[in-house]
Amino acid sequence: MTHMTPTTRAAVVIGAAVALVAGLAATPTAAHAAGPTPTSTSKAAARSSATTTPQTIRTASSATLYKGGLFVDANGEAARAATTLSSQGRTAEASAARTIAQQSVATWLGGWFSDAQLVKKIDATVAAAEKKGTTPVFVTYNIPNRDCGSHSAGGSADNAAYLRWNQLVASRLSGHRAAVVVEPDALALISNCPTQTNGREATIAAAVRALADAGVPAYIDAGNSNWVPPQTMAARLKAAGVDRARGFATNVSNYYPVEAERAYAEKVSQAAGGARYVIDTSRNGRGWKGTWCNAPGAGLGSAPSVQGGTTKLDALLWIKTPGASDGECNGGPSAGTWHASYAVALVANRKVG
Numbered sequence: 520m521t522h523m524t525p526t527t528r529a530a531v532v533i534g535a536a537v538a539l540v541a542g543l544a545a546t547p548t549a550a551h552a553a554g555p556t557p558t559s560t561s562k563a564a565a566r567s568s569a570t571t572t573p574q575t576i577r578t579a580s581s582a583t584l585y586k587g588g589l590f591v592d593a594n595g596e597a598a599r600a601a602t603t604l605s606s607q608g609r610t611a612e613a614s615a616a617r618t619i620a621q622q623s624v625a626t627w628l629g630g631w632f633s634d635a636q637l638v639k640k641i642d643a644t645v646a647a648a649e650k651k652g653t654t655p656v657f658v659t660y661n662i663p664n665r666d667c668g669s670h671s672a673g674g675s676a677d678n679a680a681y682l683r684w685n686q687l688v689a690s691r692l693s694g695h696r697a698a699v700v701v702e703p704d705a706l707a708l709i710s711n712c713p714t715q716t717n718g719r720e721a722t723i724a725a726a727v728r729a730l731a732d733a734g735v736p737a738y739i740d741a742g743n744s745n746w747v748p749p750q751t752m753a754a755r756l757k758a759a760g761v762d763r764a765r766g767f768a769t770n771v772s773n774y775y776p777v778e779a780e781r782a783y784a785e786k787v788s789q790a791a792g793g794a795r796y797v798i799d800t801s802r803n804g805r806g807w808k809g810t811w812c813n814a815p816g817a818g819l820g821s822a823p824s825v826q827g828g829t830t831k832l833d834a835l836l837w838i839k840t841p842g843a844s845d846g847e848c849n850g851g852p853s854a855g856t857w858h859a860s861y862a863v864a865l866v867a868n869r870k871v872g
Contacts, residue, residue, distance in 0.1 A: 571583075571734050573763075576735075576736045576763075576764070577794075577795070580827075582825065586652075587652040589653060589656065589823050590648035590654055590656070592624065592655075593620075593647070595624055595626070596842070596843060597616045597617070598620040600616040601620055604616055604859060612860065615866040619819070619840075619841050619866070623653075623656070623823040623836070625658045625837065626656070627657075628660065629673070629674075631855075637684075641688065642691060645691075648696075655697050655698075656699070658699070659685060659701050660674075661702075662719070663675050663678060664712075667711055667715050671855075682726060692730075694734070697736075698765065699736070699738070700836075701723060701727060702740055703740045704742070706719070720759040727763050728763055736764070737763075737764040738765055738767055738795075740771055741769050743773045744769065744782070745775060745779075745807070750790050753787050754790075757791060761791050766796045767784070767787065767788075767794055767796050768797050769797075769798050769799070770803060771839060772811070773811055774807045774814055774817055775806065777800060781832060785830060788831045795832075796833065797833050798836070799838040800820030800821045804817070804820040804865075804868060804870030805870070810848075813848055815849055816864075816868060818864075818867070818868025818870060820870050823835055823836050842865065843856070844857070844861065
């Protein structure tokens with residue numbers, strides 16, 4: 520429901536034999552076989568620059584977690600779209616894409632990348648963020664039976680392949696400051712297609728454990744304020760290992776106002792042991808518009824920002840790439856394709872102030 524429709528991912532082979540932890544999670548050493556292997560010295564230097572460890576993932580302040588602010592990718596999807604549209608003389612559409620490109624937008628990772636491409640994408644994004652002294656946000660979106668066969672169907676062939684893939688992500692981020700939003704819709708969709716999502720909590724828990732062991736703060740996706748009741752979602756988050764994560768994310772690719780999402784998230788947090796959370800504000804500037812898929816009349820929401828204060832809110836983020844289509848609905852192209860006219864509308868309808 521949320522981002523791209525990659526081709527079916529082939530069975531993942533990372534090189535050396537991969538030992539599974541508790542029958543699920545793969546070892547970091549084997550995962551490095553897909554990309555350059557840093558020397559012991561370089562790994563130690565990289566780890567010394569990190570601001571979180573498995574012990575401090577839940578206790579670090581939001582200011583520490585996002586030290587330097589949120590990374591703005593000069594080569595992100597919106598920036599690339601702006602360049603292409605400008606070369607075609609589509610001035611208004613290029614301008615809208617550039618407006619979106621000026622903000623921090625999460626980098627999505629999934630089976631549309633080969634292992635080599637995945638390593639290259641993560642390493643390049645991390646390097647660009649570290650050069651600016653900012654913090655990148657990634658999204659993992661490759662769980663088996665993703666989106667229950669809807670617009671963004673796909674994902675890894677099975678749980679073992681997924682966890683090997685996730686281990687590769689964790690190994691590339693180890694020693695670097697970053698945050699990861701884990702599998703949009705995965706837990707919430709248990710309500711919609713339980714036969715396809717049986718055992719999903721355990722799979723996510725293994726993925727979160729691998730990220731935590733690498734010192735990477737994770738936010739498990741928790742749907743939105745109009746989907747799964749807070750107590751039910753809190754139980755799923757607990758089963759999915761939220762105690763090892765930084766917390767959870769809400770409103771990913773959706774439109775509900777910050778106030779509604781904060782109220783929902785605080786209830787979930789209280790029931791889930793005080794977990795922190797982030798809210799996606801990429802398209803909620805005009806609130807819910809009656810449909811989630813390329814909703815007509817939607818607008819950009821509040822600009823991404825790190826939050827402090829007395830609530831458990833860490834940050835307002837643009838997790839969904841505004842301007843990327845949700846799928847072939849309401850006049851949109853296939854999921855993940857740049858929807859130039861929709862980007863223009865999002866900018867025109869953006870929240871002011």
